[in-house]
Amino acid sequence: MRFSLKDSGAAAADPVYETRDRRHVLVRAMEKLLSFLGTLLLWAFLLATLYYKLVVESNPQEERVLRIICIALAGSVVILGLWQLYNWLRFRNKARRKGFRMQGLEEVGRLYGISGGNMLRLQEIRSMAVVEFKNHRYYYCTEGQEPIEIGMLRKK
Numbered sequence: 835m836r837f838s839l840k841d842s843g844a845a846a847a848d849p850v851y852e853t854r855d856r857r858h859v860l861v862r863a864m865e866k867l868l869s870f871l872g873t874l875l876l877w878a879f880l881l882a883t884l885y886y887k888l889v890v891e892s893n894p895q896e897e898r899v900l901r902i903i904c905i906a907l908a909g910s911v912v913i914l915g916l917w918q919l920y921n922w923l924r925f926r927n928k929a930r931r932k933g934f935r936m937q938g939l940e941e942v943g944r945l946y947g948i949s950g951g952n953m954l955r956l957q958e959i960r961s962m963a964v965v966e967f968k969n970h971r972y973y974y975c976t977e978g979q980e981p982i983e984i985g986m987l988r989k990k
Contacts, residue, residue, distance in 0.1 A: 947985020956982060 853899060943953040956963065958976060962975040966981070973981035 945986065948982060952982045955979070 838974075840966045888896075939953040939957070940950045943950050946957070959976050959979075961976055965984070966973050966975045968981075972984045973982045974984060
């Protein structure tokens with residue numbers, strides 16, 4: 835997600851923006867090109883080294899170890915594939931998880947220690963509600979409205 839001062843309407847004291855968008859286009863293009871070429875060069879080095887070690891400098895004992903590793907890898911892929919097929923055949927048309935039932939505002943409010951009326955007020959808020967700590971209690975505070983205590987967070 836990208837933010838800018840123009841889009842967010844933020845005050846000048848709180849600038850939030852992506853610094854990479856403020857660099858010149860040629861600098862960004864050069865960075866992408868260099869990172870692509872560097873990655874390509876490292877992959878070529880890796881593949882050339884593997885080819886040289888496994889094909890050019892190999893001896894019969896290394897070839898046998900490599901063959902055992904390949905057989906073990908292929909066997910594990912086959913076992914995992916069969917397990918996935920079994921699970922798909924067994925569970926494909928079944929709901930594997932139960933959904934949560936809908937909870938009313940009263941029940942949710944009880945969990946957080948907030949009354950049902952205050953839960954309605956919280957749902958109607960169209961601006962930001964800030965959590966503040968006052969008098970050893972936490973409150974949802976909105977501009978121009980009475981604070982709503984969060985009873986669950988009350989310090990004892």
